[in-house]
Amino acid sequence: MRSLEQVIREIKPPDEGAMAVARARQDTLTKPLGSLGRLEELSVKVAGIKGEPMPGLSRKAIVTMAADHGVAAEGVSAYPQEVTAQMVQNFLRSGAGINVLATLVGAKVIVVDMGVASAMEPHPALVSRKIAYGTQNMARGPAMTREQAINSVEVGVEIAEKEVEKGLDIIGTGDMGIGNTTPSSAITAVFTGEPVAKVTGWGTGIDDRQLAQKVKVIERALRANQPDPNDPIDVLSKVGGFEIGGLSGVILGAAAHRIPIVIDGFISGAAALIAAGLSPIVRDYLIASHISVEIGHQAILDYLGLRPLLALELRLGEGTGAALGIFLVEAAAKVLTDMATFSEAGVSQAEVGKD
Amino acid sequence: MRSLEQVIREIKPPDEGAMAVARARQDTLTKPLGSLGRLEELSVKVAGIKGEPMPGLSRKAIVTMAADHGVAAEGVSAYPQEVTAQMVQNFLRSGAGINVLATLVGAKVIVVDMGVASAMEPHPALVSRKIAYGTQNMARGPAMTREQAINSVEVGVEIAEKEVEKGLDIIGTGDMGIGNTTPSSAITAVFTGEPVAKVTGWGTGIDDRQLAQKVKVIERALRANQPDPNDPIDVLSKVGGFEIGGLSGVILGAAAHRIPIVIDGFISGAAALIAAGLSPIVRDYLIASHISVEIGHQAILDYLGLRPLLALELRLGEGTGAALGIFLVEAAAKVLTDMATFSEAGVSQAEVGKD
Numbered sequence: 001m002r003s004l005e006q007v008i009r010e011i012k013p014p015d016e017g018a019m020a021v022a023r024a025r026q027d028t029l030t031k032p033l034g035s036l037g038r039l040e041e042l043s044v045k046v047a048g049i050k051g052e053p054m055p056g057l058s059r060k061a062i063v064t065m066a067a068d069h070g071v072a073a074e075g076v077s078a079y080p081q082e083v084t085a086q087m088v089q090n091f092l093r094s095g096a097g098i099n100v101l102a103t104l105v106g107a108k109v110i111v112v113d114m115g116v117a118s119a120m121e122p123h124p125a126l127v128s129r130k131i132a133y134g135t136q137n138m139a140r141g142p143a144m145t146r147e148q149a150i151n152s153v154e155v156g157v158e159i160a161e162k163e164v165e166k167g168l169d170i171i172g173t174g175d176m177g178i179g180n181t182t183p184s185s186a187i188t189a190v191f192t193g194e195p196v197a198k199v200t201g202w203g204t205g206i207d208d209r210q211l212a213q214k215v216k217v218i219e220r221a222l223r224a225n226q227p228d229p230n231d232p233i234d235v236l237s238k239v240g241g242f243e244i245g246g247l248s249g250v251i252l253g254a255a256a257h258r259i260p261i262v263i264d265g266f267i268s269g270a271a272a273l274i275a276a277g278l279s280p281i282v283r284d285y286l287i288a289s290h291i292s293v294e295i296g297h298q299a300i301l302d303y304l305g306l307r308p309l310l311a312l313e314l315r316l317g318e319g320t321g322a323a324l325g326i327f328l329v330e331a332a333a334k335v336l337t338d339m340a341t342f343s344e345a346g347v348s349q350a351e352v353g354k355d
Numbered sequence: 356m357r358s359l360e361q362v363i364r365e366i367k368p369p370d371e372g373a374m375a376v377a378r379a380r381q382d383t384l385t386k387p388l389g390s391l392g393r394l395e396e397l398s399v400k401v402a403g404i405k406g407e408p409m410p411g412l413s414r415k416a417i418v419t420m421a422a423d424h425g426v427a428a429e430g431v432s433a434y435p436q437e438v439t440a441q442m443v444q445n446f447l448r449s450g451a452g453i454n455v456l457a458t459l460v461g462a463k464v465i466v467v468d469m470g471v472a473s474a475m476e477p478h479p480a481l482v483s484r485k486i487a488y489g490t491q492n493m494a495r496g497p498a499m500t501r502e503q504a505i506n507s508v509e510v511g512v513e514i515a516e517k518e519v520e521k522g523l524d525i526i527g528t529g530d531m532g533i534g535n536t537t538p539s540s541a542i543t544a545v546f547t548g549e550p551v552a553k554v555t556g557w558g559t560g561i562d563d564r565q566l567a568q569k570v571k572v573i574e575r576a577l578r579a580n581q582p583d584p585n586d587p588i589d590v591l592s593k594v595g596g597f598e599i600g601g602l603s604g605v606i607l608g609a610a611a612h613r614i615p616i617v618i619d620g621f622i623s624g625a626a627a628l629i630a631a632g633l634s635p636i637v638r639d640y641l642i643a644s645h646i647s648v649e650i651g652h653q654a655i656l657d658y659l660g661l662r663p664l665l666a667l668e669l670r671l672g673e674g675t676g677a678a679l680g681i682f683l684v685e686a687a688a689k690v691l692t693d694m695a696t697f698s699e700a701g702v703s704q705a706e707v708g709k710d
Contacts, residue, residue, distance in 0.1 A: 030445050031452050032433070032559035036675065037648065037668025078387070078705040086702040090385050095695025097386050104682075104689055204387035205705060293392065311666070312683075313392025320391065327682055328667075334459055340450025347441040350433040350560060 004150060004249075007157050008279045010256040014048030022047035022054075028341040032350065038309065042287070042332035049260045049285050050169075054337045057169045057260075057330045060107035062319040063159060063250050064091060064098055064174035067115035067242035068134030070143065071221070072179035076214045078205045081134075084178045085118045087318075091176070092123050097316050098174055101323035105330070107172065109319070112159060114152060115242030129155045131242045138183065138221040142238045149237035149245055153274075156249020157256075164257045171254045172289070172326050173247045174319020175267040178204075181294060184270035186218045186239035188296045190229050191273045192303045196222070199296030201266075204315075232277030240274070247271035252278060255285040262329060264322040265292035265314060269300035276304055289325025290314055359505060359604075362512050363634045365611040369403030377402035377409075383696040387705065393664065397642070397687035404615045404640055405524075409692045412524045412615075412685045415462035417674040418514060418605050419446060419453055419529035422470035422597035423489030425498065426576070427534035431569045433560045436489075439533045440473045442673075446531070447478050452671050453529055456678035460685070462527065464674070467514060469507060470597030484510045486597045493538065493576040497593045504592035504600055508629075511604020512611075519612045526609045527644070527681050528602045529674020530622040533559075536649060539625035541573045541594035543651040545584050546628045547658045551577070554651030556621075559670075587632030595629070602626035607633060610640040617684060619677040620647035620669065624655035631659055644680025645669055 022044045027033055034040060046055050066088045072081045090096045091111045094103075102109045112127040113120050117134035120126060131152050135143035144152075160171065181203040188199040196218045202211060218239075225238035236245050248271040254261045255275075263272050263286055275282050283304050290310035291297055301308060309328050314321050342349050377399045382388055389395060401410050421443045427436045445451045446466045449458075457464045467482040468475050472489035475481060486507050490498035499507075515526065536558040543554040551573045557566060573594075580593035591600050603626040609616045610630075618627050618641055630637050638659050645665035646652055656663060664683050669676050697704055 029452075030442065030450060031671050035559065035669065035671040036452060037670065039667060039669070080703050083703050086700065087385065090695060090700040090702060093695070093700065095385060095700045097384075097391060097690060097694055100689050100693045101686055103693075104686055204390065309667070312394060312664070314390065314394070315392065316386050316390040324683070324686060328679070331456055331459055331679060334455050335452060338455045338458075339452055340445060340448070345441065345445040345448070345450045347445060348435050348438050 004153055007252050007256050011279045011281050013281055014284050015051035018051050018053045019044050019048035022336055026336060029339040030342055030345045030347050036335055039332040039335055042329060043336035046260050046329060046333055050258050055333050057333050059167045059169045060105065060326055061110055061163050061168055062098065062102050062107050062172035062174055062322055063110045063112060064176060064319050065112045065114045065243035065246040066176040068117035069177060069179035069183060069241055070135045070137035071139055071182050071217060073137055074139055074217045075210065076182045076217055077179045077203055079178050081117055081178050084176060085116050085120060087176050088113065088116060088120060092125050096318060097320045098318035098323065101320050105323050105327045107323060107326055110159065112246060114246040127159065135241055138225065138239045139217050140224065142225055143183065143240055144237050146233060146237045149233050149240065152242045152245030153249035156246040157253035160250045160253030164259065168259055170260045170262065170326055170329060172262040172319050172322030173250055173268040173271065174264050174322055175243050175247060175317050177241060177243050180241050180243065180267050182214060182218060183239050183241045183244060184267045185296050186221055187235055187270040187273055188300055190227050190235050192299045194299050199299050201295040232274045236274050244271045248274035251275040251282060255282045260287055260329060261285050262287045262289050262322045262325040264289060264319050265317055266294040266297045267317055269297055272304060273300060287325060287329060290321035359508055362607050362611050366634045366636050368636055369639050370406035373406050373408045374399050374403035377691055381691060384694040385697055385700045385702050391690055394687040394690055397684060398691035401615050401684060401688055405613055410688050412688045414522045414524045415460065415681055416465055416518050416523055417453065417457050417462050417527035417529055417677055418465045418467060419531060419674045420467045420469045420598035420601040421531040423472035424532055424534035424538060424596055425490045425492035426494055426537050426572060428492055429494055429572045430565060431537045431572055432534045432558055434533050436472055436533050439531060440471050440475060442531050443468065443471060443475060447480050451673060452675045453673035453678065456675050460678050460682045462678060462681055465514065467601060469601040482514065490596055493580065493594045494572050495579065497580055498538065498595055499592050501588060501592045504588050504595065507597045507600030508604035511601040512608035515605045515608030519614065523614055525615050525617065525681055525684060527617040527674050527677030528605055528623040528626065529619050529677055530598050530602065530672050532596060532598050535596050535598065535622050537569060537573060538594050538596045538599060539622045540651050541576055542590055542625040542628055543655055544577065545582050545590050547654045549654050554654050556650040587629045591629050599626045603629035606630040606637060610637045615642055615684060616640050617642045617644050617677045617680040619644060619674050620672055621649040621652045622672055624652055627659060628655060642680060642684060645676035
C-alpha cells in the first residue's frame with residue numbers, strides 16, 4: 001500500500017488546457033451560447049479533471065462504505081445498530097436504493113465493510129476491510145486511534161486505485177452506518193467553525209428531544225477530544241468514523257488518478273472535508289450531486305465552494321444522490337462530445353454580438 | 356381525427372387508489388421513511404397518472420415540434436428565421452442537444468414540422484404536419500385563424516395517440532422555432548395576468564435594447580388582438596404559434612391516455628397553459644422537468660402549481676430539459692418498483708414512532 005503522503009503529492013490541479021479546448025468547443029455546438037447552463041460548466045470541469053477535452057465516462061463505479069459507531073450507544077439514531085449489517089446484506093442482494101439507482105445509471109456498486117460491528121459472512125461482492133468492530137464512543141474519548149484513522153484513509157485510496165486499474169472514468173461515494181450523521185456533524189462543526197446545533201439534524205428521523213440530546217453528545221465529544229482542525233487525521237480519529245475515513249481515501253485516490261468524484265450527501269461531505277483538509281486541490285475534483293435535507297450539508301458545500309446539481313430533498317445516503325449526479329455528469333459530457341457544431345450541421349449563427 | 360371536445364372529456368383525474376397503494380409501498384421499502392424525498396412524491400404521482408401502483412416506464416418518447424413565427428420580422432430574436440429549418444435538419448441527423456440527451460435516457464425523438472417557414476424535404480424521421488409556412492405577425496393581427504389553432508392542437512393529440520398505439524409509458528415535450536419565446540411570453544402574460552415586462556426575457560441571447568423592443572412588440576400584439584384568457588383557443592390563435600398549439604395537443608392527448616407528461620421549459624410551459632385552460636385536470640398529468648433561465652417560466656409553473664425537478668440554468672428548449680426530467684421520473688418509478696421491502700430484506704425498522 002502506498003503511503004498517504006505519496007498519494008497526496010500526486011494530486012495535481014485540473015488541466016487548464018483541456019478546459020479551454022472544451023469551453024471553446026461548447027461555443028461551437030448547435031445551440032445558443034451558454035444555453036445548456038450548468039451542463040456546459042460541468043463538461044468543462046470534467047475535461048479539466050480528466051485532462052481530456054472530449055472526456056468519455058462509460059466506466060462508472062459507486063463505492064458504498066459501511067461501518068458502525070460507538071456513539072450510537074448514546075441514542076443518537078432512530079434505528080438499532082444491527083441495521084448497518086442488515087443493510088449491507090441488502091446491498092449484496094441488490095435490494096437497496098443504491099442498487100436500483102446505480103443499475104439505472106450503469107454504475108457498479110462496490111460495497112465495503114470498513115468497520116461493521118458484527119462479523120459479516122464472506123460474499124463475492126463484499127470487500128472486507130474491517131478496521132474494527134465499530135468505532136469507540138466519541139462522547140467519552142477518541143473514536144479511533146490515529147493509526148486506525150490513517151489506515152481507513154489508506155484503504156479508501158487502495159480501493160479507488162484498484163478500480164482505476166480495472167478501468168474507471170467516474171466514481172461516486174456512498175455510506176451506510178447507523179449513527180453516522182453524528183460524527184459527520186462533529187467533523188462539519190470542527191472544519192466550518194459553525195456551532196454544533198447549526199449543523200446537526202434529524203438523521204434518519206429522530207424526534208426533537210433526541211435531536212437536543214444528539215447536539216449535547218456532539219458538544220461533549222468535541223470538548224472531551226479537542227480535535228485540531230489543522231490536522232484532518234486528528235479530526236477523523238477523534239470524532240470520525242471508519243467509512244468516513246475510507247471515503248476520504250477514495251476521494252484522494254481518485255483525484256490522484258484524475259477521476260471525477262461525485263459526492264453524495266452529508267456523510268460523503270464530511271469525508272470530503274477530511275480529504276480537502278489533506279489536499280486542498282481535491283476540491284477541484286469534487287462534484288456535489290445534491291443538497292441533502294440534513295441541515296449541516298449546506299455548510300459543508302459552502303466551505304468546499306461546491307454547488308449541488310440537484311435539490312430533491314434526499315437524505316438516504318448509500319450513494320443514491322451520487323448515482324443521480326453521475327447521470328447528469330454523463331449528460332454534460334455527452335453534450336460536449338456528441339453534439340454537432342454549427343459548421344458540421346450547416347446552421348447559421350447568431351446575428352447579434354456574442355455576449 | 357377525433358374532435359378536441361371528445362379528447363378533453365376523456366381526461367379523468369389521477370387514480371387515488373393506485374396512489375394510496377404506491378404511497379403505502381414506499382413506506383415499507385428499506386430506507387428511512389420519506390428519505391428519498393421528491394423521488395417518492397414523484398413515484399406516487401406517476402402511479403396515479405398511470406392508474407398502476409407499480410408503474411413501468413420503459414417506452415419513452417419526446418415530441419419536438421418546430422414552427423416559424425411571423426413576429427420574427429420585428430427583430431425579437433438573435434437568430435435568423437432560417438435556423439428553424441436548419442435545426443430541424445440537425446434533429447434529423449441526430450446532431451442536436453435533444454438527440455444526445457434523448458439517446459442517453461433511451462427516449463425516441465419525434466420531430467414534427469408544425470409550420471416551418473420553408474419547404475422541408477421529406478425524411479423518414481420527419482412528421483410533416485405543416486399548418487402554414489409560419490404564423491402571421493401577431494404585432495399586426497392574429498397569428499393564425501381560429502381553425503388553424505384548433506387544427507394545430509388536434510394534430511398534437513393525433514401524434515400523441517399514435518405513439519400510445521405503438522406503446523408508450525411516458526412522453527416529453529420539446530420545441531424549436533426562432534422567435535417563439537415572444538408568443539410564449541404573450542401567452543404567459545394573458546393567463547397569469549403578469550405585466551409583459553415581467554415575463555419576457557432574453558430568449559436565445561438578445562441585448563437589452565432588443566429586449567425593450569421585444570416587450571413593446573408583445574404589448575402591441577396584446578393591444579391589437581385582445582386575446583380572451585377564458586378562451587384558450589382564442590389566445591392561441593391571436594398570440595400563439597403552431598408548435599405551441601401542437602404541444603398543447605400532445606399534452607391533452609397523452610393525458611387522455613393516462614401517460615405522464617414531462618414538460619420542458621418556457622415554450623412547453625406556454626403550451627401547458629393552453630392545455631390547462633382547455634382541461635384543468637391536465638395539470639395533474641404534468642411533471643415540470645426544470646426551471647428555465649427565461650424569466651417568464653416561474654410565473655407559468657406557479658400558475659400551474661408545478662415545482663420543477665431541476666434548476667440547471669438551461670434555456671435551449673428542444674425537449675432537452677424534458678429528457679433529463681424523464682430520467683428522474685424513471686429513477687423515481689424504479690425505486691418504487693425495484694427496491695426490497697423491510698420484510699423481504701430482513702431489515703429492522705425504526706425504533707421511534709413514525710412521524
